[in-house]
Amino acid sequence: MNAEEILTGMARAWNAGDGAGWAAHFAPDADFVDAVGRVQHGRDVIGAEHQKIFDTIYRGSELELRLRDTRRLGEDVYLMHSTSSLDVPAGPRAGHWEAIQTKIVQDGLILAFHNTALVDLADVVHEDEELARRSPQEWRHA
Structure with a gap:
């Protein structure tokens, strides 16, 4: 599978x-x-843990995945970055969530996947006036 096929299938x-x-x-x-930050090892664990969240906190959620870029690392191995939008209709995670993912793919299967929530640093630093006056990369995610 290529990058687009992987993302389409996952969504x-x-x-x-x-x-x-x-x-x-x-x-x-x-x-x-x-x-x-939880680490899940192995396809079976990844599937079981995701089924738990599909049946509970992410029940009825809608995920959109978008390819950001890929870079070849070796024969049949590449690095993929994607972004996502997740809409959760109810429960403790209700709302709209954005994230970015880093994946290492070999022969059409993901070897490693790291998911990171996108948050605005401006929201994090709002109580620190000195830090809030600084604007590295505008304190905003792209």
Whole structure:
């Protein structure tokens, strides 16, 4: 699978609430670091953990994945960055969420996946007046 096919398949599985379908895009011994820093090792664990969130806090959510870039690292191995928009209709994670992902892909399967929530640093530093006056990269995500 190429990068677009991987992202399309992952979004389809997420939107169907299908943990096994989501995990099918990972190598059997893949590593997944979620947006809150938990490490999941192996396709079976990744599938089971995603099924838990599909059945609970992300029930009925809609995910959109967009390819940002790819770079070849070696024969049949590439680095992929994607961005995502997640709309969660209810529950403790209700709302709209943006994130960026880094993936290492080999032979059409994800070996490593790191998901990072996108937040505006301006929101984080708003109580620190001195820091708030500074504007590295405008304190905003792209």
